[in-house]
């Protein structure tokens with residue numbers, strides 16, 4: 446297959462953005478027994494801090510850095526499905542990431558699954574495209 450950049454000068458090719466492709470992978474971050482119902486846990490996945498929560502046996506994963514001032518959401522307290530940040534008390538629904546005072550603020554979520562007791566988080570990264 447021919448590159449789309451054939452025929453362009455070296456200088457023009459160098460100025461083009463590097464083509465990328467998305468790469469998805471499931472990464473085991475802990476065991477389900479490590480996060481009992483009604484609790485949360487902070488983990489690092491690749492280079493991202495992720496907060497894992499167990500609500501009555503259902504697992505959820507949010508970006509672990511609070512959008513207020515960077516507090517550790519994985520170390521917050523969980524009441525039902527509502528997480529309270531340990532630093533200043535901002536509250537989020539862990540099922541969808543919604544901030545409880547302004548639904549327009551949504552903490553990013555990660556897909557999470559449990560496979561044979563392993564809690565896995567899906568990470569999407571961009572890799573340079575092979576040419």
Ligand code: FES
Pocket residue numbers: 511512513514515516517530531532533534535
């Ligand atoms: S850092 Fe989370 S509420 Fe302030």
